[in-house]
């Protein structure tokens with residue numbers, strides 16, 4: 671049904687340390703806004719090792735977990751809530767594939783990512799994870815739609 675396709679969603683985005691280091695916050699935000707998403711919450715912070723470990727807990731058995739947590743604490747990140755039609759999927763389209771070598775033309779990761787790890791952005795992968803990840807960074811009054 672039409673309502674399903676038109677669902678207004680919120681998703682959690684993180685601009686990663688490789689991108690903040692290169693002063694790409696504005697360029698990346700421009701991709702989200704031109705892609706039809708609205709930035710309804712945003713904060714710049716430095717993740718602690720505890721926060722990174724908790725945020726990426728689902729990956730704790732993966733070989734890249736330690737390296738990923740080290741990278742994510744290596745500099746500032748910008749956590750944000752993006753809102754729009756099918757925001758979870760739409761954001762992942764705008765981001766492109768995890769590995770920039772596989773990312774489509776015109777995506778953030780194709781244009782900005784340095785490597786499969788330093789890939790400039792994070793985006794929630796499901797509506798359920800989005801709700802949990804948004805709550806990890808933001809209280810309701812910090813999100814203004």
Ligand code: RTP
Pocket residue numbers: 734738767768786787788789791792793794795
């Ligand atoms: P994200 O969670 O950051 O939006 O990215 P994703 O869903 O595309 O990738 P995911 O499989 O969830 O992996 C989380 C992040 O871990 C790093 N990674 N490194 N060295 C590696 O093989 C490897 N694989 C993944 C990336 O930073 C990836 O975004």
Ligand code: MG
Pocket residue numbers: 793795
């Ligand atoms: Mg993921």
